[in-house]
Amino acid sequence: MSLIGAPVRRVEDARFLTGRGRYVADMTLSRMLHVAFLRSPYAHARIVSIDTRRARELPGVAACVTGDELAPCARPIRAESKMAGYRATEFPALARGKVRFAGEAVAAVLAESRYAAEDALEAIDVRYETLPVIATPEAAMAGDATLVHEAAGSNVLLSRAFVQGDAEAAIARAPVVVGGRFRFHRHAGVTLENRACLADWDAGARELTLWSSTQVPGLLRETLAELLDLPAHRLRVVAPDVGGGFGVKSALYPEEVAVCALARLAGRPAKWVGDRREDLLTSTQAWDETIEAELAVHADGTISALRARVVADVGAYSIHPWTASIEVIQVISFLPGPYRVPHYRGEGWGVATNKAPMGPYRGVGRPVSTFVTEALMDRAARRLGIDPVELRLRNLLRPDELPYRSPSGVVWDSGSFVESLERARDVAEYERVRAEQRRGRDAGRYVGIGVACYVELTGVGSAIPASPGAAINTGTEGATIRVDPGGTVTASFGLACHGQGHETTLAQVVAEELGAQLENVRVIHGDTAAGPAGTGTYASRSAVIGGGAAMLAARALREKALAIAAHLLEVAAGDLTLADGRASVRGAPDRTLTLREIARAAYAGAKRLPKGMEPGLEATRFYDPYFGTASNATHVAVVEVDPETCAVVVRRFVVVEDCGRIINPLIVEGQAIGGTAQGIGAALLEEIVYGDDGQLLTGSLLDYLVPTAAEVPAIEVVHLERPSPTTLGGFKGVGEGGTIGAPAAVANAIADALAPLGVEISELPVTPERLFRLISPGGRPLR
Amino acid sequence: MRDPVTVRLRVNGVECQGRCEPRKLLVDFLREDLGLTGTHVGCEHGICGACTILFNGEAARSCIMLAVQADGAEILTVEGLMQNGKLHPLQEAFREHHGLQCGFCTPGMLITALDLLQTNPSPTEGEIREGISAVLCRCTGYHGILKAVEAAARTMREA
Ligand code: FES
Ligand code: FES
Numbered sequence: 001m002s003l004i005g006a007p008v009r010r011v012e013d014a015r016f017l018t019g020r021g022r023y024v025a026d027m028t029l030s031r032m033l034h035v036a037f038l039r040s041p042y043a044h045a046r047i048v049s050i051d052t053r054r055a056r057e058l059p060g061v062a063a064c065v066t067g068d069e070l071a072p073c074a075r076p077i078r079a080e081s082k083m084a085g086y087r088a089t090e091f092p093a094l095a096r097g098k099v100r101f102a103g104e105a106v107a108a109v110l111a112e113s114r115y116a117a118e119d120a121l122e123a124i125d126v127r128y129e130t131l132p133v134i135a136t137p138e139a140a141m142a143g144d145a146t147l148v149h150e151a152a153g154s155n156v157l158l159s160r161a162f163v164q165g166d167a168e169a170a171i172a173r174a175p176v177v178v179g180g181r182f183r184f185h186r187h188a189g190v191t192l193e194n195r196a197c198l199a200d201w202d203a204g205a206r207e208l209t210l211w212s213s214t215q216v217p218g219l220l221r222e223t224l225a226e227l228l229d230l231p232a233h234r235l236r237v238v239a240p241d242v243g244g245g246f247g248v249k250s251a252l253y254p255e256e257v258a259v260c261a262l263a264r265l266a267g268r269p270a271k272w273v274g275d276r277r278e279d280l281l282t283s284t285q286a287w288d289e290t291i292e293a294e295l296a297v298h299a300d301g302t303i304s305a306l307r308a309r310v311v312a313d314v315g316a317y318s319i320h321p322w323t324a325s326i327e328v329i330q331v332i333s334f335l336p337g338p339y340r341v342p343h344y345r346g347e348g349w350g351v352a353t354n355k356a357p358m359g360p361y362r363g364v365g366r367p368v369s370t371f372v373t374e375a376l377m378d379r380a381a382r383r384l385g386i387d388p389v390e391l392r393l394r395n396l397l398r399p400d401e402l403p404y405r406s407p408s409g410v411v412w413d414s415g416s417f418v419e420s421l422e423r424a425r426d427v428a429e430y431e432r433v434r435a436e437q438r439r440g441r442d443a444g445r446y447v448g449i450g451v452a453c454y455v456e457l458t459g460v461g462s463a464i465p466a467s468p469g470a471a472i473n474t475g476t477e478g479a480t481i482r483v484d485p486g487g488t489v490t491a492s493f494g495l496a497c498h499g500q501g502h503e504t505t506l507a508q509v510v511a512e513e514l515g516a517q518l519e520n521v522r523v524i525h526g527d528t529a530a531g532p533a534g535t536g537t538y539a540s541r542s543a544v545i546g547g548g549a550a551m552l553a554a555r556a557l558r559e560k561a562l563a564i565a566a567h568l569l570e571v572a573a574g575d576l577t578l579a580d581g582r583a584s585v586r587g588a589p590d591r592t593l594t595l596r597e598i599a600r601a602a603y604a605g606a607k608r609l610p611k612g613m614e615p616g617l618e619a620t621r622f623y624d625p626y627f628g629t630a631s632n633a634t635h636v637a638v639v640e641v642d643p644e645t646c647a648v649v650v651r652r653f654v655v656v657e658d659c660g661r662i663i664n665p666l667i668v669e670g671q672a673i674g675g676t677a678q679g680i681g682a683a684l685l686e687e688i689v690y691g692d693d694g695q696l697l698t699g700s701l702l703d704y705l706v707p708t709a710a711e712v713p714a715i716e717v718v719h720l721e722r723p724s725p726t727t728l729g730g731f732k733g734v735g736e737g738g739t740i741g742a743p744a745a746v747a748n749a750i751a752d753a754l755a756p757l758g759v760e761i762s763e764l765p766v767t768p769e770r771l772f773r774l775i776s777p778g779g780r781p782l783r
Numbered sequence: 784m785r786d787p788v789t790v791r792l793r794v795n796g797v798e799c800q801g802r803c804e805p806r807k808l809l810v811d812f813l814r815e816d817l818g819l820t821g822t823h824v825g826c827e828h829g830i831c832g833a834c835t836i837l838f839n840g841e842a843a844r845s846c847i848m849l850a851v852q853a854d855g856a857e858i859l860t861v862e863g864l865m866q867n868g869k870l871h872p873l874q875e876a877f878r879e880h881h882g883l884q885c886g887f888c889t890p891g892m893l894i895t896a897l898d899l900l901q902t903n904p905s906p907t908e909g910e911i912r913e914g915i916s917a918v919l920c921r922c923t924g925y926h927g928i929l930k931a932v933e934a935a936a937r938t939m940r941e942a
Binding site: 009010015017018019020022023028192193194243246273498500666669670673675676678701710714 | 864870881885923
C-alpha cells in the first residue's frame with residue numbers, strides 16, 4: 001500500500017503530548033534579557049517627548065530604548081508593491097514622531113525578568129499630543145481627513161479593478177437583479193500561542209540568530225538582513241515549534257526587528273513573549289470590509305453579471321511582504337467564485353485608519369467574497385422561486401469547461417464543483433431538511449439550510465505572486481534530502497510548520513518516492529540554516545510546493561541509489577526495485593541490498609561506485625507549480641434559530657472537499673474541520689471592535705469570543721480526491737478552505753431559517769444582538 | 784518588588800522548592816523556576832485554559848494563581864502524565880485520534896480531560912464537550928479531541 005494516502009499517526013505528537021514541545025517562550029539562553037514594550041494608549045497622537053531616565057535606574061533594568069534611539073540600528077519596515085497607484089508606508093520598529101494605532105510600541109525595556117521590565121514601563125514618561133482619530137474608512141476618505149501617513153499623501157493606500165465584459169450594461173438589461181450592502185467585521189486570528197521572539201547576537205562572529213514564532217523564517221531572514229544591515233549569511237532565523245499561525249504570523253513584525261536590534265545593542269540575548277492583550281492589540285487582523293454588490297441573472301437563473309465595490313479598512317500600516325492590498329484584492333479577485341460570470345466588474349479600495357494593521361488570515365479575502373456571492377445566489381434563487389441548489393447547479397463550471405480563466409484572470413486548472421455540490425446535497429439530506437423545515441415552520445420553529453460553494457487557488461507558483469504586486473518571490477520551495485551514511489534519511493525544507501503535521505506528511509512523500517521506510521525519514525523545517533532557500537508556510541502551499549520538491553529530490557536520490565545498487569549487484573538498474581528501504585532484483589527476491597548498504601557504498605567513494613559517479617547520496621531540488629491549482633468544496637450548514645433568545649445553533653455541518661490527491665486523510669480532515677470551526681466562529685461569535693476613539697474594546701478573550709467545544713458542532717467531512725492535473729503528485733492545498741466556506745453557509749442557513757420574516761443576512765458575525773435587531777426592528781421580541 | 788520567599792511543593796510526585804517574588808504567578812514559577820515548560824500561557828487572564836494543571840487533584844489555571852498560594856500543594860503537570868516510559872491512555876488517544884495540531888493547547892487539554900474523567904469516568908458526548916470547553920483549541924475544531932477523550936475513557940474504565 002502506498003504511504004501517500006495512508007492515515008499515518010503524526011510523528012510530532014509525541015513531544016507535544018509529553019510537554020516537550022519547544023516554543024519560543026520555552027527557550028532560555030544564558031545572560032538572556034526580557035523585553036517589554038511600552039505601547040501607545042492613543043490611537044493617533046504626536047509623541048512630544050519620552051523620558052526614560054527613571055526607568056533606566058530601576059533595579060534589574062539593563063536598557064530602555066526609544067524609537068529615535070533604535071532607528072540607527074534598524075531601518076523601518078517598508079511594504080513595497082509593484083501595484084500601480086499603491087502607496088507604500090513605513091512601519092518603524094518603535095514609533096517615531098507619532099503613533100498611528102493604540103498599542104503601537106513606543107519604547108522597549110530590557111530587564112532581568114519580564115516582571116522587572118514591566119515595572120520599568122510604568123516609569124517611562126511619554127508626553128503625547130493627540131491627533132484626530134480616523135476610526136472608519138468613510139472618515140479617512142473625507143476631503144479634509146487627517147492623514148495617517150503624511151508621506152503617503154492620502155489615506156487611500158491602493159485601489160484596483162478587475163473588469164470583464166460590460167457589467168453595467170448587462171445589469172441594466174437583466175430581468176432580475178439582486179444586491180446588497182454587505183459588511184464583514186474585523187476578525188482576529190487568535191493563535192493560541194502569542195507571538196514571541198528571541199534574538200542572540202554574537203559580536204565576535206558578527207552573527208545574529210532569531211528564533212521567532214513565525215510562519216515565514218526564510219522571508220524574515222532576507223528582509224531582516226536588509227533592515228539590520230547584516231549580510232543574510234550572517235543571519236539565521238529559526239521557527240521552532242509554533243503554536244498556530246493562520247496567516248497571522250506570516251508578516252514581518254516590528255517586534256522582530258526591535259528584538260534583533262535590542263540584542264545587538266545590549267550585547268545580550270533578548271526575548272519578547274507577547275501576551276494576549278498585545279496579540280489582540282497588535283497582531284494583524286482580517287477582513288473589515290464593506291461590499292456593495294449586485295448580481296444580475298436571466299429568467300432561467302443563469303448569471304449574467306456581477307458588480308461589486310469593496311472598501312477595506314486596512315488599519316494603520318501596510319505590512320511586509322503582503323502589503324495592505326492582500327485582503328481587498330483577493331476579495332475582488334475571487335467574487336465570481338466557481339461560477340460562469342460573463343460580465344464582471346470588481347473594484348476595491350484599501351483605506352488607512354488608526355487601527356491595527358490588516359493582514360492575511362486563513363482564506364484571505366475568500367471568506368468575504370464567498371459570503372457575498374453565496375448570499376446573492378440565495379437572494380436570486382428566492383426571487384426567481386428556484387431552489388438555491390438548483391440555481392447553483394445551473395451556474396457552476398462543469399469539468400468540460402476547465403481549465404477556465406476567471407474574470408479576474410485566475411486560471412482554474414480543474415475542479416469538481418458540480419460533483420461536490422451534488423454530493424453535499426445528498427450527504428446533508430437536503431430534501432429531508434427542507435421537509436423538516438416546512439413542518440417546523442408550522443410549529444413556529446425556524447430551521448434553515450445554507451449552502452456555500454467555493455473554489456480556491458492553492459499552491460500558487462511563480463506565475464503570480466501569492467499577494468498581488470508583493471515584492472517577493474513566493475512561487476517555489478526546495479527540498480534537500482540526504483540518505484545518511486547509516487541509511488536513515490534526513491529531509492530538510494524551507495517550509496515552516498505550525499500545526500499542519502509536515503514532519504509526518506512530507507516524510508510520507510519522501511519515504512514513498514525514495515523507497516525508504518517511513519520511520520527512517522526525519523523532516524527538518526523552519527530553520528534557514530538547515531534547509532534549502534524558501535519562504536515558509538502560508539497560502540495553502542506546502543503540500544503542493546513542498547510535496548512537489550520532495551518528490552523531485554526523492555526521485556533523484558532513488559535513481560542514484562538504484563544505479564549504485566545495480567553496480568554492486570551487477571544487474572541493470574532497470575531490473576531493480578527500491579521499496580521499504582531495500583533494493584531487490586526483480587524475479588530474484590534473495591538478491592537485495594538495503595538502503596543502508598547502498599548508502600555505505602555511496603559515501604565510500606570511487607572504489608565502490610560506478611565509474612565517474614560522484615560520491616554521496618544527497619539531492620536538492622526545487623519545484624515551481626507555475627500557476628497553482630484549484631481546490632474546491634461545498635459547505636452545508638443546518639441551523640436552528642431561537643426567535644426568543646436569537647441564539648443560533650448549528651445542528652449539522654457537512655463539508656465535501658476536493659484537495660486533490662490526499663497525503664494523509666487524518667490530517668486533511670483535521671485541517672478541514674479546524675478551518676471550518678474558525679469559519680463558524682467568524683459567522684457567529686468573533687468580532688474585533690474599536691471605539692470611535694480608536695480604542696480596542698475587545699482586548700481580552702472575555703470580549704473576543706473564540707468558539708469552544710460547546711459551540712462547534714460535529715463537522716462531517718467527505719473527500720472527493722480528484723487529483724490536480726497540473727501539480728506534481730496531484731496535490732492541492734487544504735489549509736485554508738474550511739474558513740472560506742463556513743461563514744457563507746452559516747449566514748445562508750440563518751437567512752433561510754428566517755426567510756418567512758423577510759430577514760436577510762448582510763452582516764457578519766451574526767451576533768444575537770444583530771439578529772434581534774433584524775428580527776424585530778421595533779425592538780419587540782417575536783413572541 | 785518584595786524580597787523573595789521560599790515555595791515548597793510536590794510536582795509530578797517530586798518534592799520541589801524555589802525562591803521567588805511573592806507576586807510571581809504559579810505558571811511562571813513552574814516554567815521558569817522549575818523548568819517545566821510543558822504548561823503553556825495563552826492568555827494570562829484565565830480564559831484559554833492552556834495553563835491548566837491539577838492542583839491538589841483538581842483542574843486549576845496556573846496563570847491566575849500565585850506561586851506562594853501553591854506552597855505545600857500537590858501539582859500534576861503534563862510532564863507527569865507519562866508513567867514508566869509509557870504514555871497515559873489520554874496521551875495515546877490524542878495521538879491515535881489526531882487530537883492535536885500545533886500542540887499549544889494540548890497540555891491544558893490533557894489535564895482538563897483527566898480531571899473530567901476522574902470525576903466522570905463515563906461521560907456522554909455532551910458532557911465531554913462541556914468539560915473540555917474550559918480549554919480553547921484554535922486548530923482542531925475539537926473533533927479529534929472529543930474522539931480521543933471518548934476513547935481514553937473506555938481504556939481507563941477497562942484498566
Ligand atoms: S493562560 Fe491561563 S487561562 Fe489562559
Ligand atoms: S492544537 Fe493548536 S490550539 Fe489546540
